[in-house]
Amino acid sequence: xxxxxxxxxxxxxxxxxxxxxxxxxxxxxxxxxxxxxxxxxxxxxxxxxxxxxxxxxxxxxxxxxxxxxxxxxxxxxxxxxxxxxxxxxxxxxxxxxxxxxxxxxxxxxxxxxxxxxxxxxxxxxxxxxxxxxxxxxxxxxxxxxxxxxxxxxxxxxxxxxxxxxxxxxxxxxxxxxxxxxxxxxxxxxxxxxxxxxxxxxxxxxxxxxxxxxxxxxxxxxxxxxxxxxxxxxxxxxxxxxxxxxxxxxxxxxxxxxxxxxxxxxxxxxxxxxxxxxxxxxxxxxxxxxxxxxxxxxxxxxxxxxxxxxxxxxxxxxxxxxxxxxxxxxxxxxxxxxxxxxxxxxxxxxxxxxxxxxxxxxxxxxxxxxxxxxxxxxxxxxxxxxxxxxxxxxxxxxxxxxxxxxxxxxxxxxxxxxxxxxxxxxxxxxxxxxxxxxxxxxxxxxxx
Ligand SMILES: NC(=O)c1ccc[n+]([C@@H]2O[C@H](COP(=O)([O-])OP(=O)(O)OC[C@H]3O[C@@H](n4cnc5c(N)ncnc54)[C@H](O)[C@@H]3O)[C@@H](O)[C@H]2O)c1
Numbered sequence: 266x267x268x269x270x271x272x273x274x275x276x277x278x279x280x281x282x283x284x285x286x287x288x289x290x291x292x293x294x295x296x297x298x299x300x301x302x303x304x305x306x307x308x309x310x311x312x313x314x315x316x317x318x319x320x321x322x323x324x325x326x327x328x329x330x331x332x333x334x335x336x337x338x339x340x341x342x343x344x345x346x347x348x349x350x351x352x353x354x355x356x357x358x359x360x361x362x363x364x365x366x367x368x369x370x371x372x373x374x375x376x377x378x379x380x381x382x383x384x385x386x387x388x389x390x391x392x393x394x395x396x397x398x399x400x401x402x403x404x405x406x407x408x409x410x411x412x413x414x415x416x417x418x419x420x421x422x423x424x425x426x427x428x429x430x431x432x433x434x435x436x437x438x439x440x441x442x443x444x445x446x447x448x449x450x451x452x453x454x455x456x457x458x459x460x461x462x463x464x465x466x467x468x469x470x471x472x473x474x475x476x477x478x479x480x481x482x483x484x485x486x487x488x489x490x491x492x493x494x495x496x497x498x499x500x501x502x503x504x505x506x507x508x509x510x511x512x513x514x515x516x517x518x519x520x521x522x523x524x525x526x527x528x529x530x531x532x533x534x535x536x537x538x539x540x541x542x543x544x545x546x547x548x549x550x551x552x553x554x555x556x557x558x559x560x561x562x563x564x565x566x567x568x569x570x571x572x573x574x575x576x577x578x579x580x581x582x583x584x585x586x587x588x589x590x591x592x593x594x595x596x597x598x599x600x601x602x603x604x605x606x607x608x609x610x611x612x613x614x615x616x617x618x619x620x621x622x623x624x625x626x627x628x629x630x631x632x633x634x635x636x637x638x639x640x641x642x643x644x645x646x647x648x649x650x651x652x653x654x655x656x657x658x659x660x661x662x663x664x665x666x667x668x669x670x671x672x673x674x675x676x677x678x679x680x681x682x683x684x685x686x687x688x689x690x691x692x693x694x695x696x697x698x699x700x701x702x703x704x705x706x707x708x709x710x711x712x
Pocket of ligand 1: 272273274275276277278295296297298301355356357358371372374375392393394395424425426427428535536
């Protein structure tokens with residue numbers, strides 16, 4: 266049976282580990298965060314991801330999925346057969362403080378901690394998102410630090426999963442990309458992913474740098490698509506046009522397509538913003554300045570959406586937030602996750618708070634993670650509680666729960682019937698019929 270370790274058991278690694286265990290592999294998850302490891306080992310997810318609760322507990326109960334916080338356990342996994350164990354590295358690669366570039370220190374520390382313990386030729390596979398050139402640099406580091414020296418192998422296998430669909434995306438991805446330096450690594454990775462490729466999922470084999478760039482380019486393209494429609498929203502506002510109708514009309518063109526074409530508050534999260542910035546930084550280092558200038562504008566359009574939402578909210582509060590009560594629906598950076606990293610919703614909530622309003626936030630899953638990061642905001646246990654006495658409701662993360670609310674019931678608890686739909690996802694007719702002033706980015710006030 267194939268044995269696999271997964272180092273770094275956050276949103277990506279924990280799902281990867283449990284999904285591989287569900288394919289029948291024996292998997293050891295490792296993390297430096299002792300609390301996270303204790304929770305995972307007890308079958309308790311340390312974060313919210315649809316379906317992960319059941320998957321994790323099933324796999325832990327089966328005995329195929331275990332956890333540790335020791336590199337020695339990782340290196341020894343597989344015993345005498347440990348040369349056939351493959352090690353996936355899924356640690357975080359955040360934006361460096363005060364810079365655009367990615368901080369790859371966490372991956373370096375995995376190599377530094379693990380390599381000296383790997384005494385037989387072994388394959389390490391990076392899954393974290395990294396700047397082009399990182400895998401080549403790490404190969405040298407790995408070989409210098411491991412007793413197995415130049416026989417150590419490193420490959421890159423970028424991850425494209427979306428939080429909220431992480432299990433589905435891991436077990437049924439659109440494609441698998443593996444960047445390899447030798448046939449043995451390719452064969453090992455083909456073997457790991459055989460249960461997926463047998464179902465027809467394409468697997469592309471590339472060099473290391475291309476595999477790193479595929480991920481950066483995919484995120485750059487998606488960000489560009491979102492910022493494109495948001496730039497159109499700016500023009501629509503100026504021209505008195507309706508960006509939702511514009512977007513719908515564009516979406517029928519198969520060359521354009523409707524996905525990632527919904528105008529609104531823009532993108533956030535632990536990936537897109539820091540990944541396009543890391544891509545910009547790396548493109549700049551490599552002298553590919555066109556990509557740099559272009560992505561800077563994508564980033565700027567996205568950040569302007571947050572400021573514009575605050576401005577529109579202030580307009581709806583008759584020019585000042587002072588003494589106003591604002592309900593914020595949504596804290597997660599998108600629905601179906603509790604991840605609040607670089608959340609546009611919290612960014613808007615916090616700036617309105619700083620401008621003198623009383624802000625009460627409600628998110629179906631992310632109240633706790635939000636409160637850890639933004640303890641000065643108020644948190645409510647329900648959408649209606651958040652809305653009680655509000656002068657304005659801001660709809661900032663498009664959870665289904667918010668679309669299903671009865672605007673008449675909401676109208677009974679608010680102080681003033683005003684809603685600003687930062688995600689263009691509420692039914693404007695329903696809200697207007699319940700007596701609300703409905704505003705949304707990129708749409709005329711009467712639409
Ligand atoms: N979250 C996603 O949707 C997603 C999707 C695709 C790619 N990625 C990429 O995957 C990587 C991980 O992202 P994430 O969202 O899972 O991050 P995360 O912060 O949720 O998880 C990273 C984990 O790595 C652990 N870690 C840090 N240093 C370690 C070390 N030296 N040894 C062992 N564990 C260590 C941390 O404690 C943490 O639990 C990033 O590069 C990200 O860009 C994430």
